[in-house]
């Protein structure tokens with residue numbers, strides 16, 4: 001049968017680091033409502049058995065041009081081989097290459113990168129604090145809805161891991 005949309009039935013884990021302003025976590029809390037999704041805070045949890053998850057996400061604020069070291073280390077240690085993976089991130093200033101270090105880990109584990117979603121996040125790092133920060137109010141409503149839409153579409157397009165109602 002067709003027409004009602006997509007029900008997320010597979011198990012999803014998202015390992016995240018969101019320490020600056022909770023910007024990235026804001027996106028994850030909205031995505032979490034869409035299915036059976038386990039959020040893993042890599043500050044508190046350094047080791048996890050991810051073998052039983054169908055899809056694994058990594059999410060982070062951007063720190064010095066990449067995902068936080070804690071997420072990179074977590075992925076190196078815990079991402080099983082040949083998994084389907086996605087990336088979510090927030091940054092102060094849009095630029096290329098923020099996902100590169102994660103992509104290298106994903107490739108080294110023969111995993112498949114299903115997609116990436118990035119948006120701006122309130123940034124008061126260093127001297128930016130003196131001017132009240134940048135990207136104030138982000139992620140905003142549209143950013144959050146964009147993240148949910150990214151997730152929905154990714155699930156709908158990923159083979160055999162979803163059920164169409």
Ligand SMILES: Cc1cc2nc3c(=O)[nH]c(=O)nc-3n(C[C@H](O)[C@H](O)[C@H](O)COP(=O)(O)O)c2cc1C
Pocket residue numbers: 017018019020021022023024025060061062063064065066090091092093094120121122123124125
């Ligand atoms: C130590 C530090 C380094 C940062 N480095 C960058 C950077 O290289 N590029 C950028 O666009 N934003 C940078 N930011 C801004 C954060 O990526 C942005 O605020 C992000 O939304 C934080 O996410 P979080 O609140 O989930 O931790 C940095 C922030 C901090 C605190």
